[in-house]
Amino acid sequence: MPSAPANATRPARRPTVSRDVVVTAREQITEHMLRLTLGGDDDLAPAVHGTPGSWVKLFVPDPRDPSGSTEHGRAYTVRGFNPMSNEVDIDVFLHDGGTMPRWAESCAVGETARVGGPRPSGAPGRDAASMQLFGDETSLPAIAAILERERGHRPIRAWVELADDADRQEIALSRGAGITWLRREVGAAPGSALMDTATRQRFEPDAGVWFAAEAGAAQRFRGLVRGLALADLHIQGYWRAGVGDYRE
Ligand SMILES: Cc1cc2nc3c(=O)[nH]c(=O)nc-3n(C[C@H](O)[C@H](O)[C@H](O)COP(=O)(O)OP(=O)(O)OC[C@H]3O[C@@H](n4cnc5c(N)ncnc54)[C@H](O)[C@@H]3O)c2cc1C
Incomplete structure (x- = not known):
């Protein structure tokens, strides 16, 4: 056979x-x-x-x-x-x-x-007891869509790095959801404010973790969570500094 x-x-x-x-x-x-x-x-x-x-x-x-x-x-x-x-x-x-x-x-x-x-977006599935989302201007549309789909049955935190506070958006948040706007300082590497925050987070084994931003930052985030047992993990470089039409 x-x-x-x-x-x-x-x-x-x-x-x-x-x-x-x-x-x-x-x-x-x-x-x-x-x-x-x-x-x-x-x-x-x-x-x-x-x-x-x-x-x-x-x-x-x-x-x-x-x-x-x-x-x-x-x-x-x-x-x-x-x-x-x-x-x-x-x-x-x-x-x-x-x-x-x-x-x-x-x-x-x-x-x-x-x-x-x-x-598909790779958004954490229903099995994850909580969600931690990390992104920048390019993944803000995805984070907003994910947050708006939630019905308040689990805690969800999002951190979004922006170069300009004028790009903050009003996003409908369910009970237990929160969004923190991070500022990317002039001259700082894209994703550096996200990584500063990420290194201070606790990632629980039943959490769904989603990260989408500049590819170098995504690589550093992979290193941060490598070896952790998580309910769901999605990491993607959405663009790469200095590279046109970047594809991962
Ligand atoms: C799954 C997925 C979903 C995405 N969703 C969105 C979305 O909803 N909205 C959105 O705006 N983008 C989104 N992006 C990112 C977008 O595809 C890239 O930023 C893409 O490079 C944009 O093409 P461009 O023609 O603007 O620049 P390109 O022609 O690809 O690149 C030209 C130059 O611009 C630089 N560059 C590219 N993006 C940025 C940036 N964000 N900041 C600073 N410099 C940059 C490049 O490094 C390059 O030097 C998504 C990417 C992926 C993979």
């Missing part, structure tokens, strides 16, 4: 299909965060994973290619999905020198793009 392949128990990866979208609204929600609402005729529900803070790959045309055949693709969190209007909200952090911020700032309602998905 042939032996089962080594990866026989690994769940099959859901196929990722891309869908055409149209920018239906734009809203500057804080100093450096621009919310784009994407809709259109293609059904977007299959592109949205059920986990809060899930993400899609957003593809936009390269303005330097008049033929329109060259595209740039970057990961963006599904901040909200309205099945009635078939619209997805994404929040684009407007940092210097970014391809997507440049596109997002100049795009008009009616502009077309594509999204590929669904992709």
Whole structure:
């Protein structure tokens, strides 16, 4: 009898299909965060994973290619999905020198793009008795989505590092949830305030821990929690300083 392949128990990866979208609204929600609402005729529900803070790959045309055949693709969190209007909200952090911020700032309602998905967020599951979330401007949309999905049945703490206090957001918190805004000082390495805080935390074995920020900080966080028994652990570099189109 042939032996089962080594990866026989690994769940099959859901196929990722891309869908055409149209920018239906734009809203500057804080100093450096621009919310784009994407809709259109293609059904977007299959592109949205059920986990809060899930993400899609957003593809936009390269303005330097008049033929329109060259595209740039970057990961963006599904901040909200309205099945009635078939619209997805994404929040684009407007940092210097970014391809997507440049596109997002100049795009008009009616502009077309594509999204590929669904992709899960790795948010701690229901088994975790408490949650500790760590992030920066790029993972704030995911943290907000995770916090808003909670119903107050477990303690949940989030720490978000920002370069500018003007990017703090009002987030609906359930009972037992709290968010702490950390300031990244000028010239400090991205994620340094997060790591200062993380080293002072206690991580209980029944906790779900989620970290998403700059890749170097994510690497340091991996070192911090290495060997700990935890109910759930997800660590991801969402971008890397000095590297365009970073993928982990
Ligand atoms: C799963 C996932 C979900 C994400 N969700 C979001 C989201 O909802 N909103 C969001 O804004 N981002 C999100 N990101 C991060 C985003 O994909 C990256 O920041 C990406 O690099 C943005 O592309 P860009 O065109 O702006 O910059 P790129 O063209 O990729 O990079 C150009 C330059 O900008 C630098 N750079 C990239 N990001 C930053 C930053 N945050 N701060 C300072 N410099 C930077 C790079 O190091 C590089 O030097 C997510 C990433 C992942 C993996």
